[in-house]
Amino acid sequence: MTDSVWQGGGVDLDAYLARVGYRGDVAADLSTLRGLHAAxxxxxxxxxxxxxxxxxxxxxxxxxxxxxxxxxxRGGWCLEQVVLAAAVLDRIGFTFTAFAGRTRIRTGNKVGPALHVALCVELDGERWLYDVSFGAHGLHEPIRLAEDARLDGDWSFDLVREPSGEHVLRFLGPEGPAELYGFTLDVRHPSDFEILNHFCLTHPRSPFNHRMVLQRTRPEVRHLLAGSTLAELRPGRAAAFRELDKDELLSAPEEIFGITLEPGDVQALRKFLDGP
Structure with missing residues (x-):
């Protein structure tokens, strides 16, 4: 295939499908899009x-x-996961663009930096929001990218359009709608990701370089670890929270989030948890 800016020609598709446990047919269709997202x-x-x-x-x-x-x-933060997901979709033959969103959950900030990146897939005359990296409150499958779109089920979401023109993805939990992020469809390119990556890694106001943030989205339960606080989300229930001690924090990546750490990474995490 002719390689594109999304590097589909360089992705090891079989290895990716094995990593995510996807065993269905693969084609540039809605069934594949949904199945890959969930996996x-x-x-x-x-x-x-x-x-x-x-x-x-x-x-x-x-x-x-x-x-x-x-x-x-390992896992990865949203920029890494979008690079991988985009290469996979490109290899299969999907048509899509990337965009950036401003996170609102827990902050309500409509004018903060647009640090979250996701994909807009065009398929059979419709657009779909494909977002595999928002974490514990995020989508489990694509949602149609249209005003007043809904995704119903054990985990429910909708999209609303604000007067400013921004789309807002909302998580519809038992306590009411929670705004996840707002976005426009201004196209972002891989070169833009490098700037966002540098901010997330080095800026003093980055939410990701001073405390552990691990998230996993599974059908029956979702987990979010922010610092030492572990949140557990189950369908139709309010979130449950508990504080983890140092030993629990050291084991959490593998035991709760399914992250494989090399021995050197375990030692690095231990050093971080021990503090300066």
Missing amino acids: HVDAIAFDNLDALFGRTVVPLDLDSVQDKIVRQG
């Missing part, structure tokens, strides 16, 4: 650990991302 979020956690290990670079080239997430069994 990805079930298997691959949001993981900011590299930012805590004193590493000054989190590489976004496809080879590095595949090595980390597919071969090593």
